[in-house]
Amino acid sequence: MSSHPQPTVAWSDPARLQAFETWLNGLKTAYSLDPASLRPASADASFRRYLRLDNASGQSFVVMDAPPEKEDCAPFVRVAGLLKEAGLLVPDIMDWDQVNGFMLLTDLGQHTMMEQIDPANPGANHERYLQAVDTLLAWQAASKPGVLPAYDESLMRRELDLFPQWYLQQHKGLALSEAQSQTLEKTFGTIVERCLAMPKAYVHRDFMPRNLMIPHAPPLHGSLPPEGADPAWGGPASDRLMIPHARPLHGSLPPEGADPAWGGPAPDRLMIPHARPLHGSLPPEGASFTLGRPGGKTVAPRAPVVAGSTPATQLGVLDFQDAVYGPVTYDIASLMRDAFLTWEEDFVIDITVRYWEKARKAGLMDFEDWHADFGAFYRAVEWMGIQRHLKVAGIFARLTLRDGKPKYLADAPRFIDYIRSTAHRYRELTPLLRLIDDIEGFQAASGFAFGRV
Numbered sequence: 001m002s003s004h005p006q007p008t009v010a011w012s013d014p015a016r017l018q019a020f021e022t023w024l025n026g027l028k029t030a031y032s033l034d035p036a037s038l039r040p041a042s043a044d045a046s047f048r049r050y051l052r053l054d055n056a057s058g059q060s061f062v063v064m065d066a067p068p069e070k071e072d073c074a075p076f077v078r079v080a081g082l083l084k085e086a087g088l089l090v091p092d093i094m095d096w097d098q099v100n101g102f103m104l105l106t107d108l109g110q111h112t113m114m115e116q117i118d119p120a121n122p123g124a125n126h127e128r129y130l131q132a133v134d135t136l137l138a139w140q141a142a143s144k145p146g147v148l149p150a151y152d153e154s155l156m157r158r159e160l161d162l163f164p165q166w167y168l169q170q171h172k173g174l175a176l177s178e179a180q181s182q183t184l185e186k187t188f189g190t191i192v193e194r195c196l197a198m199p200k201a202y203v204h205r206d207f208m209p210r211n212l213m214i215p216h217a218p219p220l221h222g223s224l225p226p227e228g229a230d231p232a233w234g235g236p237a238s239d240r241l242m243i244p245h246a247r248p249l250h251g252s253l254p255p256e257g258a259d260p261a262w263g264g265p266a267p268d269r270l271m272i273p274h275a276r277p278l279h280g281s282l283p284p285e286g287a288s289f290t291l292g293r294p295g296g297k298t299v300a301p302r303a304p305v306v307a308g309s310t311p312a313t314q315l316g317v318l319d320f321q322d323a324v325y326g327p328v329t330y331d332i333a334s335l336m337r338d339a340f341l342t343w344e345e346d347f348v349i350d351i352t353v354r355y356w357e358k359a360r361k362a363g364l365m366d367f368e369d370w371h372a373d374f375g376a377f378y379r380a381v382e383w384m385g386i387q388r389h390l391k392v393a394g395i396f397a398r399l400t401l402r403d404g405k406p407k408y409l410a411d412a413p414r415f416i417d418y419i420r421s422t423a424h425r426y427r428e429l430t431p432l433l434r435l436i437d438d439i440e441g442f443q444a445a446s447g448f449a450f451g452r453v
Contacts, residue, residue: 064103076321086142108316114209138312151326162394171397207331213316215307333385
């Protein structure tokens with residue numbers, strides 16, 4: 001049981017609080033939950049928020065609080081299943097109150113990849129980014145058309161329109177002239193045309209370090225363990241994850257006699273002593289279970305995913321409910337041109353080219369000359385990236401002005417810089433660059449170009 005006072009969880013709607021308490025009390029016995037341990041975990045850019053609570057053994061769970069009149073949890077459930085089928089590490093859904101919008105999830109940990117990044121030392125983050133690349137490639141390799149909503153022209157246009165509507169008009173207070181409106185219309189048309197021509201894959205749509213979790217597993221070499229941890233493993237000695245033969249860095253050769261998938265001799269694969277399934281964990285093969293009440297859904301059983309057992313499970317994945325089927329370039333652009341972190345372009349290219357090399361082997365680069373020409377692929381990433389940058393600048397302005405979340409608009413200059421540096425490289429984007437420079441009062445940007453085209 002929790003022995004320390006927890007931060008208060010505020011409820012603005014007494015009726016919703018009552019519905020939550022009724023739902024949680026129904027789960028208390030089954031999962032040995034300690035309601036007194038309930039505390040805020042995090043919030044995101046939507047109307048969802050996340051809470052954390054413990055059970056009698058001190059194991060933590062996460063609660064999703066998503067008012068159904070504002071958030072639809074069905075996509076979260078559907079995409080979680082797809083990610084798990086692809087071999088990725090995502091939260092298990094233990095219970096879903098579909099009517100009231102409450103969900104009990106397994107906890108992937110409290111530390112995001114973002115928290116472990118050293119912005120001043122790009123090389124120190126290399127391994128983590130390669131782990132993210134492995135996770136992304138596993139997701140993309142599982143892609144099938146017709147499963148997720150299409151990232152089509154209509155959706156791309158709606159997203160792009162957020163830039164003039166919210167960033168230029170609402171945030172900047174700019175009344176666009178006819179010429180400026182025509183410039184944006186023509187530019188947006190070119191961007192959408194370029195993006196729609198790219199090969200398709202599953203798209204997370206917010207694949208970046210803030211949405212990638214460091215699971216309960218050994219830390220990277222050289223990182224400091226948390227207080228009270230066993231330094232060799234990154235967790236309390238009683239809960240340590242026993243891995244007799246540590247897996248080498250991705251891409252290195254296994255020792256003689258090793259099973260390449262695990263990094264140790266086959267008889268000594270991942271060993272987790274005292275392993276017991278969670279109460280209410282996935283049923284055996286052939287069984288089915290019902291999530292939530294009322295309105296619970298029968299869900300096909302899936303094998304549990306163990307953190308670190310494959311390259312794709314070195315990081316947990318969150319915030320995936322808006323996934324679509326669209327340009328294969330989107331998520332690598334999102335990862336390397338981060339909404340909250342800026343890297344110099346040499347590091348961006350370093351990671352992107354490693355992604356490209358692996359994607360070629362996975363058959364994801366069989367389009368035009370992408371397979372043989374990294375420059376061609378990188379230019380496509382930039383075209384996809386500028387669509388995202390314009391969209392996010394608009395979204396961040398809307399979050400501040402409409403939703404009262406001012407912290408997001410503080411990062412908008414990062415996206416303006418992304419837009420300008422990309423627009424500088426392509427003749428078709430010169431009118432957009434001039435418009436942005438005129439509005440922001442900037443001079444033209446410069447950077448790596450692989451030839452201005």
